[in-house]
Amino acid sequence: MSDPHSPHDPNVSRADRAAEVTGAGQADIALEGASAVDPAAGARVVAPAPADDENRWRRAFREIATGNAIISVLAVILALLVGAIMIAATDESVQTAAGYFFARPGDLLAAIWQSVSGAYSSFFQGAIYNFRRPEFATGIRPLTETLTFATPLIAAGLGVALAFRVGMFNIGGRGQMLVAAAAGGWVAFAFDLPWGIHMLVALVAGVAAGAVWAGIAGVLKARTGAHEVIVTIMLNYVAFYIVYYLLRTPGLLQAPGSNNPTTPPMKDTAVFPDLLGSGYNLHFGFILSIVSVVVVWWILERSALGFRFRAVGLNPHAARAAGINVKSMYVYAMLISGGLVGLAGVDQVLGTVTTGFSSGIDAGIGFDAITVALLGRSTPVGVLVAGILFGAFKAGGFAMQAANGVPIDIVLVVQSLIVLFIAAPPLVRAIFRLPAPGAPRTAKKKEAAR
Template identity: 75%
Template structure:
């Protein structure tokens, strides 16, 4: 009769006490995961930008400048004036973008939030397109051109064709998105076939689209008959996005389409086989090619989808915002703001969605801040630029807030000793 006995592994160090976490501690591990993640950098970058914006607001305020003349005799006046200027400006920013407490009822008080969502709609769509390109390793800065082509083609369908209600809107939407997709796909095709860098081709195609649309508005099929202004005719009512909350608010169906686009982009990148190939190419195109992934084909597919999402922003402007006609400035700088939105959202669909709403709030509240407190609208642009600056320099943000560096060894933690002993079998007969 034989029996197999198994000895327990030899443990190194002190035995763990019941109810006590292992070193460095579960709480500390969670803290490190939060402080070394990308999300916290985005949040702190916004806070730093708002702090610098507050300093600029205080310096440009007339009351602060007057009180600073006698700062050394009565410093409290300068501090109070600075606080009043900053708090008043940011209070106006909040009331112009989220909720206006001065309105008599909730329906009118919530209107600033609907304006924020309206401004955010094209920013989110274009930001998703740029973020998709980032995930594949492509820097799509051709948002302006893609928006213009989408607006031109979809806008022509909106004012030139006579189609039944519903069908007219769908056709204009599909044609606009397809126009942006083809303009972006051309960039992917040039990169796949010739190796042309997407930054150069997108910049050049921005100019091509701008001057092409300008010509069509002046002398082509986009020109309004009998008018010398380079502006298209108004979109027909059958091709206009319906209002979501009634005629009192500007929020329209485009916001729902952007939510659907965000869900689609998230599913594409996180749950689909094509998204897996996109991410593989973005991480290492050489390794992806060795693994059997057609990198050139992924570039074309990615730019088609990226251009289509940016095209959604362009057609949103024509069918939802500028329904009375558009000109060559229909993009309103959204194509370039989308790069900031994608960076702030860390190229994650829901991060882009949140970043788009934040920048929509800046746009909606900036005008209120200027009207109520006399703060230059350029302050908002400076804050947006500083957000990009701080996001582009994570070590600077970590140094200011004394955050741990990712991968850094926990202070005071001992390196655990490797266990060299393994369970052995002792056979007794």
């Protein structure tokens, strides 16, 4: 009598034998890592797999080490370390102690520690909390200053980040902020409207002006193929000289009876209200920036328009083949991007500089927004965190300069180094010995994982 499981049994069809082999293979997979084997399954386990907890932690560490977020964090750490070296090198006491280093090396180390720790302590007290204040209400004021500086950075960074996600480089933030400030500011000081309505009209006017100005670059790219980088750079100059002309022309933006290129003060009915009272500079614009983060997140992650944006940003040719109107996406993206940057300009004239503004109202925020978007990896939450960080740099930098005599230029160097390290992930990974994304594991690690 033949074995019913023998492959030579003529009563067993080819399909039955294939199913039997497949079932055995599936049983091998199902039983991999088990400590016992069911004899009825007909499967053999060569070696038990490692514990699930070990694999889970190993995978989690690898995902963190190869992710993009860790690069941003380590870029900030590296920039702060380089900043510490520059602070120590420019300190006079460190330079003096270095002159007799071989006689008393401990003096140099003590001077370096005192210089760097004092500078970063002043930075913390100027950006987060001032321990020298007797009351919590006054001690927390540095944090409110950080959020105030971060308010326009978040809005403008969102605009640049959204354009990045569509594959466009919006570096026209300065021009978009200037035209938005001019439009919103003109409504704010030239009209008499009830409180609330006046602020809303000025806000809409500024955001619309920024959207239209950026939309010019979107239309030109969609219709003629003009590169948005060149167009937005040229529009920065156009906006600057137009606003400068308006500021020097009586009856337009120039304050009556003044020879200076500045506007009249904004009327109280159009000014953003304070969030924490008159003792703090934090205003309603911060709430608008937080709302913008939520809106942009919803657009990019939950809406059909955001899906089209991301598809065009990944591969415009494939998106066009899938039926997406790529040209329309370019226009829509620049309109929304310009509106967000325009919100930053409105924040400046209705929340920060309410006594009148000049052609320097943008304060370099249009270019800082590019750094914020890069550090935030073009994600809304990342831009929020990066904007607050750069707001802390601005608030804490002034405190470092006032308390320790640290040049404010060092803060600018630190910000530039952050961009440098973010733009060179292999350098950061090499310094911290992190694995590259998708790097093959060594044979020893593969064997241990098996």
